[in-house]
Amino acid sequence: MTDMTRRQFFKLTGATLVGSSLGLLGFAPGPALAEVRQFKLLRATETRNTCPYCSVACGILMYSLGDKAKNAEASIVHIEGDPDHPVNRGTLCPKGAGLLDMVHSKSRLTYPEYRAPGSDKWQRISWNDALDRIARLLKADRDANFVEKNADGLTVNRWITTGMLAASGATNEVGYLTHKVVRPLGLLVFDNQARV
Amino acid sequence: MTNHWVDIKNADLVLIMGGNAAEAHPCGFKWVTEAKAHNKARLIVVDPRFTRSAAIADYYAPIRTGTDIVFLGAVINYLLTNDKIQHEYVRNYTDLPFIVKEGFAFADGLFSGYDAQARKYDKSSWDYEFGDDGYVRTDPTFAHPRCVYNLLRQHYARYTPEMVERICGTAKEKFLHIAEQIASTSTTDRAMTIMYALGWTQHSVGSQMIRCAAMVQLLLGNIGISGGGMNALRGHSNIQGLTDLGLLSNLLPGYLTLPGEKEQDYAKYIAARAPKPLRPNQLSYWQNYPKFHVSLMKAWWGDAVSAENDWGYDWLPKLDKSYDLLLAIELMNQGKMNGYICQGFNPLAAAPNKAKAIAGFSQLKFLVVMDPLATETSEFWRNHGEHNDVDPSRIQTEVFRLPTSLFAEEDGAFVNSGRWLQWHWKGAEPPGEARSDLEIMAGLFTRLRALYRSEGGAPSDAITKLSWPYANPESPTADELAKEYSGRALKDLADPKDPTKIIRKAGEQLAGFAELRDDGSTSSGCWIFCGSWGPAGNLMARRDNADPTGIGNTLNWAWAWPANRRVLYNRASCDVNGKPFDPKRKLVGWNGAAWGGADVPDYKADEDPANGMGPFIMLPEGVARLFARDAMNEGPFPEHYEPFETPLANNPLSPNQPLALNNPIARLFKGDREMFGKADRFPHVATTYRLTEHFHYWTKHVRLNAILQPEQFVEIGEALAKEIGVAAGERVRVTSNRGHITAVAMVTKRIKALQVDGKTVHTVGIPIHWGFTGTAKAGFLANTLTPVVGDGNSQTPEFKSFLVRVEKA
């Protein structure tokens, strides 16, 4: 993998510098190299990604522990700027520099939740129950309020009592699929973060 | 952006206005530094605050928020009066020589055709004069009194340096210095780039501010050239992509548009969107609209659509109006909406007037929130003390909160500001039970489809017949979807020039939108992305950063729409003969047989320039419009109107016309109009803004950023602090007619009081990043204060200019 080569190159250059200054102090470079603390990123898997904040879209390198084997769960332990990226050339701003803490934020949601009418708390539900219930609610509202023809008898096939806001940090593929699912329902109350 | 981040290095002059790239787009701003260091560029910043962009500028001028059209209009006046325009460019590449028809008029702040009752224009007089041949009449000598050149001169004659000083509060000398610098780029060997962001979009006249700046760039010949352009620094990582994919009320992917309800006839729907050229030998590329549209319909409905059913035309919902976020919340308040889904969007923080949003959400039957984080929207019903003082027992909305993966846990493409589609890869699984949005959308769709198949209900052919070819219907992959929006041949495609030759076999990915057909033999879910996953594979994943010409165009890094073109309108960088105006910044050129160079030509590849085809090939004129015709709602030329909450009693440009105080066509809902505050009770001008250390309402959930900027503050100038008796670090209460917040006062030299129309105006800066969920110290959502009124074209709320009262808490 070319990715790994760059990382190893980086490490080697660092090691060479240490080696040569130790050399000046009279140490032999060979043993000095062996003294260098093992960099934990050496054992990590490198994955290229993009900062999800502003649309400078800085290239990032994410390092995860775990070797991509099926039974090993990867966990991201470090994120830095991608030096090959033509826009950011390895730099990140204070927003991007905190990305690791975003991945592991205490606010990350880990299971579906439901808040009943009038309730003051969340309750945990299963994905199946959540999606079944939402599909039911959507269908009931659509069936009750879908407008096939307007007052003038024109075919309009629209549904305007339910709406959706689409993400701004989602991928093209999510955006494309979302549009493909939403429009055939007749949904027109449909917007994204571009507006605000 | 017409250009892209790296291209900024080629600028000779950078104007940052309506944005603050050093803090909001720091790593992109590096290219400004690069231009300064290696291209001797100068940086000018015009902003109400002395921002960090201003701190490294060569020249800074303050301006009162919301008055940028006065400043830019005065620049237009300066350029025309001093004849600092790029003559060959404007004569051949813009509509300055076009003649406008009789009946078009402007008086006292209003254009012809205004209906005060409906707050709308009849735009029929806003058009060109046509000859018997069907083409627009022109006068290349600019002698005709109604040619665009003369109308433009007339319109902006009122925009004087004195008027700038009076309305913007910018000293006349400062304005003149900047105008002179800008004018220096009218020569062919100098380029200015303009960088802007929400500081221009979030006004009731935001679209016209941006348009006015684009007009300045056109007069200077700065559009289509390297180091030039109109560069929107988009806020979120894929807001460009979501817009390109048409996730807005009235759009379809690739800037195709949904039909209005009166458009019952498919052929007429197409004809209205495929305009014939308005001048001889113009390309008018939208004439290909049917190819793009039919290919989209095939991507969505496959074999279920054909010429016989007008490619499923009836299944597209027809608009009676456009339903933007502001309208949605108004309809909720009127009890007309039952359900709402928020996918990675936090409208409780992002919509204007938080109290109205809470009231609206409380009237919904159900709200579904899909997000990686616990957002305020998902907890709108929960009491968070003074920061969200609601009574849950009185809110009957069912709320679902579905945990999603985030960037690090998924494959896919984001589109950056420069229109590059860049692929990224998954590095870990999402935590716990969190799922990707793809899986959630597919889960909802397959359930709905099954219910309609088994139970029937409202008309559902469009749902049950939707093409769903994914290997795992419950979980389509990013690869499958990227291939689908890029597009493929459905049948063997013959070469139009030689029918015996097959250029694409059935099933093969297409190389670009030029291969799309309108007979149902191609499929592409988003024509402008066509070719991003071509016959050679996923071009968005390319990682060759070589820049062989040194101009900054890394054509083999990722893929840019359209057609991997890096600088839009690049044909305009050449003279009429196809020779680059400036050989030092050559993007493309004509070699006698073809166009080529350091970029993909934005032109017909083999078109001899001698035939006179214009460089703005998407417009039926073939040239850029200084006169917008009917494309803008306020009028063909940008006119200054005050923000809806203004410290002034009248518009100094048309003091006797009260209808021209604020944007005369802005949509106002009844209750919202009554919530506007007046300067007598709310004497201070407020503007919201963003910090280097935070990203919107996301990074308050991030430990590092919560440490860097832990607590909510507002920024006030020393003079105002003294006036209200507040010292730095003390708490202040900021009140608008819609609510109040309290925060720490940051007393600063960066905001100075301005003298406007004879009175002193203090500006208050309100960073937006706090709220009642997350790791940072809890605070108030800044939109507690902001008014509900949107831009007249985009309905982007006026977050940048409103009135408050600041006092010691």
Ligand code: SF4
């Ligand atoms: S690191 Fe900073 S500049 Fe780069 S994309 Fe992220 S937020 Fe934008």
